[in-house]
Ligand SMILES: Nc1ncnc2c1ncn2[C@@H]1O[C@H](COP(=O)(O)OP(=O)(O)OP(=O)(O)O)[C@@H](O)[C@H]1O
């Protein structure tokens with residue numbers, strides 16, 4: 431059992447707190463906050479949410495794991511655009527998802543696209559990397575639910591090259607998993623999400639006084 435109660439929360443989203451893995455600096459542990467469980471998953475779910483009844487709030491882990499399996503099922507190494515899940519651990523804050531930490535070149539926590547846009551730090555090199563990220567995502571079998579500037583971080587890869595990584599918003603949430611049934615539909619849906627993502631990035635850049643030019647295709 432890993433103790434996280436007194437550990438430092440190094441990042442947080444709407445539902446999860448992120449901690450360093452106490453035994454391995456290259457890993458992070460994500461746990462679902464108790465308050466998020468109560469507000470999002472409390473009360474009895476209707477019958478058609480039978481999966482959610484069975485897995486409760488942990489269904490989000492199932493979605494992410496399923497996508498990692500889908501991506502590995504086509505063969506080849508783990509793609510660099512996608513956060514790598516390495517397992518689960520039992521913690522005093524509930525079941526923890528263990529993932530590889532994405533780090534900036536200097537070893538600090540990788541900034542989100544939202545942070546880079548706000549700092550005016552999305553230069554030509556990074557915008558080109560963002561284009562490559564979106565291409566890799568669209569061309570992979572992964573299903574993406576929530577592509578937004580807080581779910582993509584920028585860090586140094588094992589190859590020494592900086593690139594963007596999708597760290598959340600992975601897997602479908604619909605009752606009828608259309609994207610799972612049709613690769614073409616999934617691709618189309620991701621192209622649209624990619625376009626909306628570019629618009630969100632452009633809006634954040636212009637709010638920070640940067641050029642509002644939408645990233646070129
Ligand atoms: N693998 C990772 N490497 C580096 N930083 C990460 C990683 N995963 C998460 N983070 C940081 O932690 C923050 C929260 O993580 P995550 O998006 O998984 O939480 P969440 O609560 O599910 O988010 P949401 O608000 O979208 O529901 C991210 O915005 C990012 O800054």
Ligand SMILES: [Mg+2]
Pocket residue numbers: 443444580581598599
């Ligand atoms: Mg998130």
